Amino acid sequence: MRGLDDHTYRKRTAALKAKRHDCWLCGDPIDYTLPWKHKMAFTADHIQPRSKGGHIYGEIRAAHRSCNSSRSNRVTTVTTAPKTALRW
Numbered sequence: 119m120r121g122l123d124d125h126t127y128r129k130r131t132a133a134l135k136a137k138r139h140d141c142w143l144c145g146d147p148i149d150y151t152l153p154w155k156h157k158m159a160f161t162a163d164h165i166q167p168r169s170k171g172g173h174i175y176g177e178i179r180a181a182h183r184s185c186n187s188s189r190s191n192r193v194t195t196v197t198t199a200p201k202t203a204l205r206w
């Protein structure tokens with residue numbers, strides 16, 4: 119027996135998957151045709167609710183399996199690729 123909200127979680131995961139988002143951790147697109155065991159397959163990453171405006175059940179975002187698992191090992195800040203302004 120898993121958690122009480124397992125059904126809800128799976129519904130939310132399915133809804134998220136249907137949106138075909140890119141990986142929110144690395145920003146690369148996710149191949150949604152990959153088997154779920156694949157390291158680059160889609161996983162629902164559970165975001166901890168923030169002190170401000172956090173959702174009760176927490177928010178989930180699309181992530182690669184490898185990105186998701188590497189994130190759980192250590193707390194990392196979201197790396198947004200720094201865009202250096204082009205100088206003409």
Ligand SMILES: [Zn+2]
Pocket residue numbers: 141142143144145146181182185
């Ligand atoms: Zn990724």
